[in-house]
Amino acid sequence: SQQGEEDPQALSIQEGENATMNCSYKTSINNLQWYRQNSGRGLVHLILIRSNEREKHSGRLRVTLDTSKKSSSLLITASRAADTASYFCAISGNTPLVFGKGTRLSVIA
Amino acid sequence: DAGITQSPRHKVTETGTPVTLRCHQTENHRYMYWYRQDPGHGLRLIHYSYGVKDTDKGEVSDGYSVSRSKTEDFLLTLESATSSQTSVYFCAISATGGTTNEKLFFGSGTQLSVL
Numbered sequence: 001s002q003q004g005e006e007d008p009q010a011l012s013i014q015e016g017e018n019a020t021m022n023c024s025y026k027t028s029i030n031n032l033q034w035y036r037q038n039s040g041r042g043l044v045h046l047i048l049i050r051s052n053e054r055e056k057h058s059g060r061l062r063v064t065l066d067t068s069k070k071s072s073s074l075l076i077t078a079s080r081a082a083d084t085a086s087y088f089c090a091i092s093g094n095t096p097l098v099f100g101k102g103t104r105l106s107v108i109a
Numbered sequence: 110d111a112g113i114t115q116s117p118r119h120k121v122t123e124t125g126t127p128v129t130l131r132c133h134q135t136e137n138h139r140y141m142y143w144y145r146q147d148p149g150h151g152l153r154l155i156h157y158s159y160g161v162k163d164t165d166k167g168e169v170s171d172g173y174s175v176s177r178s179k180t181e182d183f184l185l186t187l188e189s190a191t192s193s194q195t196s197v198y199f200c201a202i203s204a205t206g207g208t209t210n211e212k213l214f215f216g217s218g219t220q221l222s223v224l
Contacts, residue, residue, distance in 0.1 A: 003151075033212060042199055042215030043152070088151065092210035096142060096167065101151035 004032070004072075004089040004100035012106040019076040021103040023089030024069075032065055032072050033090040033097065043088065046074075081109045112136045115200050115216040123224055128187040130219050132200030134180075140206035141183040142213065143167075143175065145196040152199065158183055159206055190223045197221070 004023045013019050023032065031050045035043040049056045049065045049072065056063045062075040076083055084107045090097040112135035122128050132141060143155040144167075154167030156175040164175050172194060174186045187194055197220050201213040 030210065033210075035213075040218075042217050043201075043213070044215070045212035048212055090213075096140075096154055096157050096206060097210050097213060098154070098168075099144075099152040101149065 003098050004091045006087070006089055006100045006103040008103060009101070010104040010106070012108065013079055015079060015081055015107055015109050017079055019079050019083070019105055019107070021074045021087050021105070023072045023074070023100060025072075025089075025091050026070060027091070027093050029067070029091055029093050031092045032063075033092065034061075034063060034072075034074050035088045035090060035099075037086045037088065037102070039085075046087075076105075079105075079107045081107050083107045113200060113202055113214060113216040115198075115219050117219060118217065119220045121222045121224065122190050124191060125189050128190050128221065128223075130185045130187075130198055130200075130221070132183045132185070132216060134183075134202050136202060136204075136214070137180060138202040138204050138214075139180075140203045141177065142201040142203075143173075143183070143185045144199045144201065145169065145194075146199060146218075147196050155185065155198075157206075187221075187223075190221075192223050195221060195223045 004025045007022045033048045034046045037043045060077045065072045086102040088102045114133045142157040144152040153169045158164045158177040200216040205211045
């Protein structure tokens, strides 16, 4: 299966701390993407990292990609209560995007 | 939500009835997708379209059909709704697809309950 698997399934941290989520996959990829979903809403694209890239930054987000280990991580620095959401990785290979089951992040004020 | 409208937002229906969900976009994007989201399963692809009248099956297409007669509209039909199709349905669009998937833009979702 091309599906990514996020780890952990749930994460609870204090405001101001960093949050790290991981995504592992099994197939070759063209790119890997991260999305956020607030409760009751649609998914929102956060960042895309291509297979030839190792690290990418966007504001408080840092994404790494290790194609040799078939894994990616999403780091949110200095988390805020508004970062509370579910985060999904999505794998882009030879098919439409395949999403993992997500990590539920709770940021406690 | 990037010019994507899903209708209806909520629907309750009875087992065995046909149901049609509509996705309308104003972005003129070529690719449109229908996903369903269920607890413990994440998002799973039902069907997608890569152009007018061009559609293909996704991972969980059984019991669903789609049509795309215009660039802006992508319809999902449950031919005979079953309780297992109770779910939240999301439409998504993208300018590129195939092996060059760029980011998807999602609608707000349709909560469907089949009783």
